[in-house]
Amino acid sequence: MHAAEYHERTKHHLHGFAAGPGGLDWATQPEAFRDYGDCPQIALPLADQAPAIPFAALAGGVNPAAMPLSIDALGIFLSCSLAISAWKRYGPSRWALRCNPSSGNLHPTEAYLVMPDIPGIPAGLYHYRPQDHRLEQRRSDSTEMSQTLCNDTPAGSLLLGLSSIPWREAWKYGERAWRYCLLDLGHALAALRYAARLCGWQVRVLEQWTDQDVACLLGLDRADEFIPEEPEYPELLCLVTPTERSASIPIGCLAGCPSGLSAALAERPWSGKANRLSAHHSHHWPLIDEAIRATEQVSTRPGDGVANAQPAPLPFRCADSAVTIIQRRRSAQAFDGVTPLSREDFFSILDHCVPRPSVPPWSGRPAPAQVHLILFVHRVEGLASGLYALPRDLAAAPRLRSAMSDNFLWEAVTDAPEHLPLMCLLHADTRQLAARCACHQDIAADSAFCVAMLGDFEQGLATDSRGYRRLMVEAGLIGQTLYLGAEAYDRQGTGIGCFFDDALHELLGLRDRGFQVLYQFTLGKALVDTRIATEPPYPGVHQPTGA
Structure with a gap:
């Protein structure tokens, strides 16, 4: 299959829609949040201490001084990108909104962080939990492994991986769902880049890593730890680094997966298993799996060309932070x-x-x-x-x-x-x-x-x-x-x-x-339904300030 064939087969037409479930089976609606069960967890601070930078300045390209990589800075970064922004309530129904938008508010995108050892966060692989603004540790990394993964990146850097769970969207949208997964991936990447700039950081996609290597790094290839009908696929691996040091990144750290990574990771201790999202599955959409396989990154590739130079953007007339x-x-x-x-x-x-x-x-x-x-x-x-x-x-x-x-x-x-x-x-x-x-x-x-x-x-x-x-x-x-x-x-x-x-x-x-x-x-200009109440994102939760 070619990607163009997937796109053609999932078109909506005036005479009919792309293949879908034909209705919503509420009994199988996916759980709103991924978790890995009995894993060590670390509470992150909220964005209360975020820099008071006007949005107009941030969107205009201002470069604030880079915040040192710390649990406080990480809390701000994720609070302003992938976290819950509010809860909505109507009668007995309650649902979360997030900083990053999603088709149908179904959120197929998951985030993982490969962290160096910093105060309050030991080196290892972490899954981000927006439901309570916490990190759950999937893997502990030795100092040697952490140094290998960082591969000469500037001090204060981390790796961030994004994945997709197509079932979240396919439950409602059928074969067209993978389109929405990819659009949501773009939403999430943009949200991360705005939040990174707030911290004085930059998010750069590492195109040289293959999907197989990203899956290995993030633990997505550990099939026995996932529900077979709910596979999670690697999408992007990013380097998050201080903006002021991004121009001096050595070529070696962007060249792809370190040699022997798979064997080394297999020897590390892993924790947890992915939760089941739906009680059962009445539909399966093999076209999505075929399209994902057809568009995998199977080998390293050179970087793209450079965008045309542009003058500074027109400033937003906005005083809000x-x-x-x-x-x-x-x-x-x-x-x-x-x-x-x-x-x-x-x-x-x-x-x-x-x-x-x-x-x-x-x-x-x-x-x-x-x-x-x-x-x-x-x-x-x-x-x-x-x-x-x-x-x-x-x-x-x-x-x-x-x-x-x-x-x-x-x-x-x-x-x-x-x-x-x-x-x-x-x-x-x-x-x-x-x-x-x-x-x-x-x-x-x-x-x-x-x-x-x-x-x-x-x-x-x-x-x-x-x-x-x-x-x-x-x-x-x-x-x-x-x-x-x-x-x-x-x-x-x-x-x-x-x-x-x-x-x-x-x-x-x-x-x-x-x-x-x-x-x-x-x-x-939106019409607001006043019957729907708005509640704070993390009510009653005190997130301690980190070290």
């Missing part, structure tokens, strides 16, 4: 269909979606952009309603234009920032078109604007088997950027995973599969 914006992020359920967004704020939000290696969430990701934006503009003051395009890499603009309908205008928005190549394709009321493409969801029409993200399949899938995953992760990075940009202007966003793929392609006049829609997003 970064912690406030990050922890306030919510997914809107409905918009008021009235409140506009100013032209200046619209440009600012879009500008932050353009990759700049020195600005989160693009820091640590120097590759040129391969996902481009199509915008349904409904309520932006001073900008005509219509269909717009924003190529995020100017080098791809000619191919994007030639792939689309010859009837489009491609008129430059003259007073847009010079470095923001925003083009008007069509002057029209696009509200009904946006809703129709988004599975007839009003939220795509009641917003200020709606975005469709087009992935460059021609370029992205030509490099190696991993290209599809990188495209989807890039779309997720854009999604989290839009979420936080919306909050900065007292607006809210919502990722839209349900859309009619080819209906949008037909609207754009796309005649082949060179560009494919990956994700949609809509942004506006």
Whole structure:
């Protein structure tokens, strides 16, 4: 199987949806949180002592002094990335929201940390527990092993791995679920990069590690410790390091898995087994397993090219702190269909979606952009309603234009920032078109604007088997950027995973599969359901300050 085949088979169409369960079996709804049972646990401090950096400064690329790697700093880092941000309650029902968004709030992404020995946290492998903001130790590492894994990384560095449990999404979404796992992976990576910058750190993906080696490092290849119907797959391994030292990282520490790692890890003491997420499984989706195998990183690969240089992004007109914006992020359920967004704020939000290696969430990701934006503009003051395009890499603009309908205008928005190549394709009321493409969801029409993200399949899938995953992760990075940009202007966003793929392609006049829609997003003024109560993320929990 090729990744393009998976994408094609999981499209929604006007005449029918991708294969799914046909309904929700509430008796098998997955448990909200992963845990490993009887493992040693370490409580992390909350973000009370986080630096009071304005969100506008953080998103603008400010480089705060690096915090020393400590239990306090780690608590801030995870509090502002993968932790619970609030609980919601309606009658007897209660559910958690997290800093990182997830399709259906199902959260297939898990995080693991390979820590050096620091006060309060012995060297070893840890799984992060957002349910109580703790680390649970899966493996103890010797000093020698810890030094081998760090492999000449700068002082104050750690390794962070991300994995996916497709069953969490497949329970609701069937075969299309793996798309959502990858988008959520991008959401999580972006959340980690914003939080890392708050600590003066940088998160860099180590592309040279194979999936097999990452699984070995994180203990995901220990099949007898997982439920067979609920496999957990390695996705990314990242180096978290002080930003001020990231430029001096020796090539050797990025070159892949240390020799003999598997045998050495097998000799270490391991703790715990993965909990069962569902009582039983009435559906299985082998297409997902096939797609994962087809897109595995099976060999090391050279780094990608470098993104084009860009001027500093347009500043957000926002006085709130970064912690406030990050922890306030919510997914809107409905918009008021009235409140506009100013032209200046619209440009600012879009500008932050353009990759700049020195600005989160693009820091640590120097590759040129391969996902481009199509915008349904409904309520932006001073900008005509219509269909717009924003190529995020100017080098791809000619191919994007030639792939689309010859009837489009491609008129430059003259007073847009010079470095923001925003083009008007069509002057029209696009509200009904946006809703129709988004599975007839009003939220795509009641917003200020709606975005469709087009992935460059021609370029992205030509490099190696991993290209599809990188495209989807890039779309997720854009999604989290839009979420936080919306909050900065007292607006809210919502990722839209349900859309009619080819209906949008037909609207754009796309005649082949060179560009494919990956994700949609809509942004506006949310309607708040006052019947739903909001509760603090860790009520009654005192997390002690570390050493």
